Amino acid sequence: MRGRRGRRRAAEGVPAPSPADATGATQAASSSDAAGAPGAAPQAVGHSRGGLRGVRARVAALWRDRLHPVLDVVSPIGWAVLGATVVCWTIGLALHVTELNVIAFVLSVPLVIAALFVLGRASYRVTLDLQTHRVVVGTRAVGRVEVANPTQRPILPSRIELAVGAATAQFLVPRLGPEDEHEELFAVPTKRRAVLVVGPVRSVRDDPLSLMRRQVTWAQAQELYVHPRTVRLDEAATGFLRDLEGTPSSHLSSSDIAFHALRDYVPGDDRRHVHWRTTARTGKLMVRQFEETRRSHVVVALDTRADHYESDDEFELAVSAAASIAGQTYREEKELTAFTVEETQRTTTMRQLMDDYTVVERTRERPPFHTIGQRAADLAPNASSVMIVVGSHTTARELNAAATQLPVGVTAVAIRCVDGAEVTRSAIGGLDVVTLGSLDTLARALRAVGR
Numbered sequence: 001m002r003g004r005r006g007r008r009r010a011a012e013g014v015p016a017p018s019p020a021d022a023t024g025a026t027q028a029a030s031s032s033d034a035a036g037a038p039g040a041a042p043q044a045v046g047h048s049r050g051g052l053r054g055v056r057a058r059v060a061a062l063w064r065d066r067l068h069p070v071l072d073v074v075s076p077i078g079w080a081v082l083g084a085t086v087v088c089w090t091i092g093l094a095l096h097v098t099e100l101n102v103i104a105f106v107l108s109v110p111l112v113i114a115a116l117f118v119l120g121r122a123s124y125r126v127t128l129d130l131q132t133h134r135v136v137v138g139t140r141a142v143g144r145v146e147v148a149n150p151t152q153r154p155i156l157p158s159r160i161e162l163a164v165g166a167a168t169a170q171f172l173v174p175r176l177g178p179e180d181e182h183e184e185l186f187a188v189p190t191k192r193r194a195v196l197v198v199g200p201v202r203s204v205r206d207d208p209l210s211l212m213r214r215q216v217t218w219a220q221a222q223e224l225y226v227h228p229r230t231v232r233l234d235e236a237a238t239g240f241l242r243d244l245e246g247t248p249s250s251h252l253s254s255s256d257i258a259f260h261a262l263r264d265y266v267p268g269d270d271r272r273h274v275h276w277r278t279t280a281r282t283g284k285l286m287v288r289q290f291e292e293t294r295r296s297h298v299v300v301a302l303d304t305r306a307d308h309y310e311s312d313d314e315f316e317l318a319v320s321a322a323a324s325i326a327g328q329t330y331r332e333e334k335e336l337t338a339f340t341v342e343e344t345q346r347t348t349t350m351r352q353l354m355d356d357y358t359v360v361e362r363t364r365e366r367p368p369f370h371t372i373g374q375r376a377a378d379l380a381p382n383a384s385s386v387m388i389v390v391g392s393h394t395t396a397r398e399l400n401a402a403a404t405q406l407p408v409g410v411t412a413v414a415i416r417c418v419d420g421a422e423v424t425r426s427a428i429g430g431l432d433v434v435t436l437g438s439l440d441t442l443a444r445a446l447r448a449v450g451r
Contacts, residue, residue, distance in 0.1 A: 031156040073118055078211035081107055114207035118214040122158060125150045125167050126201050126218035134225045134351065141188040145201055159204045162401035163221070164188055165196045173203070188224065193316060193358055206406050227354040228316070230324040262286045297335040298300070299376045299386040300326045303369070304340045309391035311419065315362055318417040320439045322389040323357040325415075325446075337380045338363040341367060369398035373405030385411040392418040396428050402430040413449050415442075423448060 072200050074082065085107040092100030102223070130143040145162060149155050155176045162169045171184045173304030188198065199221035206213040262275055278286040302322040309315040326338045330350055338345040338353065342363055345356040386406055399414050406412050414433045421437035423445045434445045 003014070055359060061239050073212050073214050075206075075210055077209070078111070078114065081211060082111060085111065110207070110209055110211060114211040115208065117207040117436050118205050118212045120156075122203055122205075122216065123151050124148065124155070124203055124216075124218055126160075126203075126253065128162075128199055128201050128219040128222060130222055130224060133223065134227060134354070135190055137190055137193055137229045139190060139222060141190060141196075141198075141226075143186055143188070144196065145171075145184045145186065145219075146181060147173050147183075147203075148181040149174070149178060150180045154178065159206075160184070161202045161204050161215070162186065162196050162198070163202075165194070190226040192226070193228045194226050195358060196226060197221045198224050225355055225358050228320045228323045228357050229439060230320060230327050230354075231439055231442055232323065233328040233446060234389070263289050278375050289427065296385065297337070297380055297383045298325075298329045299380045299383045300329070300336070300374050301376055301386065301388045302338075302339040302340045302360065303372060303388065303390040303394065304342065304360060304363045305366060305369075305391075307365050307366065308393045309362065309417075310393065314391055314417055314419045317419060317436070317439060318389045318391060318415075319357055319360055321415055321417060321436060321442055322387075323354060323441055324439070325387050325389075326353060326357075337376075337382075339375060339379060341365070341372070368401075369394070370401035370405050373402035377405055377407055381407055382408065383410055388412070388414045390414060390416055392416065392421075399431060399433065400428050403429060415445070 007244055014145065078312045085104050088100045088104035088107065091097060092104055125146075125148040127146040128143070129146070130141065132141065135141045145160065147160060157175050158169055158173050160173050162171075169186060173182050176182060188196065190196075199219055200217045201219035202215045202217050204213065204215045223371055262278055263286065265274065265287050269287050273288045275286045275288055300322050302318060304315075309318070322338070326336060326345070326347075326352065329336045330347065330353060336347045338347060338356075340360055342365075343356075346352040372388060373386075376383065376388075380386075383406075388399070388402060394414075403412050403414075412431045414428075414431055416435045418437055421435050423437065423441050425445075425448045426433045426435075434449050434451050436442060436445050
């Protein structure tokens with residue numbers, strides 16, 4: 001039978017299959033069967049999902065780059081007028097209602113005029129320049145916006161908008177000829193501590209009825225730090241923070257300011273410390289030996305719990321008091337650690353220190369108040385003075401709980417901020433408490449503690 005089939009295929013011009021061909025055909029059939037098996041379904045679904053994602057991405061890019069910029073030109077009022085126009089034209093032409101056609105024509109005229117106003121593209125070169133990026137509360141931040149025409153054709157008048165925080169300033173730019181420039185000066189009033197975003201600068205072209213509006217961003221936004229108001233503290237006010245001879249330690253040194261004793265001269269000692277009167281009396285070189293002293297280390301802890309303050313003004317007073325003490329400590333080149341309930345202020349530079357105080361906000365969290373004292377002990381175990389700035393609703397029990405967490409021998413002072421109060425002084429255990437009603441009286445309040 002096999003030979004007959006082979007001869008029959010040869011007679012018909014079709015070669016007989018070899019064993020290898022038969023094996024390949026079997027594998028192909030197996031592959032075909034596998035493709036139709038249930039295991040191949042996830043691959044087909046994966047390909048379809050990938051294709052769907054690609055379509056969605058292309059549609060999103062088309063909307064973002066092409067359609068949305070065009071549709072965003074029409075204002076909500078413009079869309080309402082456009083919708084009414086389409087409805088009137090459709091019904092009027094379909095039902096031959098002359099009145100609707102007239103209304104549609106009347107509505108079409110302002111739409112066409114509005115489109116003429118926003119057509120065209122301006123090629124401005126805009127520069128936003130702030131005189132300084134950091135000011136103090138109460139002072140004005142001055143800047144300028146320069147608009148130039150870098151092209152060889154004139155540009156029609158337009159309006160420039162400058163965003164300043166939540167507000168927007170506007171000014172008109174006249175017609176600019178080739179290479180012409182126009183400059184506008186502006187001043188930003190600063191009533192409260194904040195980080196204001198100045199910018200971006202946009203050119204705006206719209207019609208008198210505000211049916212269409214086209215805006216183009218030219219200059220990006222810049223940050224303006226409004227630092228808290230601070231006062232300088234004289235030496236009399238900060239005298240209680242200063243150790244003229246430092247705090248003596250148990251370590252001995254050959255050079256310091258706290259004299260300890262005399263000892264025999266050892267080769268290598270500084271001859272400036274030779275005590276010549278004793279040397280002449282004993283007949284051998286004697287040198288002074290000193291105790292090592294440590295520099296004053298001041299900790300400024302600011303309580304930011306919202307329920308501890310009566311008002312926003314009271315909290316701003318506390319921030320200004322803490323920033324004033326920290327700033328004075330930094331200027332006197334003492335070691336400084338400043339922190340709040342949530343974060344630690346940077347003390348590398350004065351600008352970083354004030355930047356961090358600028359962004360301090362009241363927190364709604366209510367951690368145990370004694371954690372302020374515990375954190376002060378953890379951050380600065382060798383601190384010489386700890387200043388805790390609190391609000392009017394902080395209780396004596398809370399202050400005492402925080403004071404018990406401080407290292408032994410530290411000078412602890414609590415500054416209780418009460419808006420409009422007179423300067424008074426009291427004590428809770430080993431903690432001095434001074435009431436502060438105005439930032440201008442901070443120096444007097446600290447002098448009262450130093451007595």
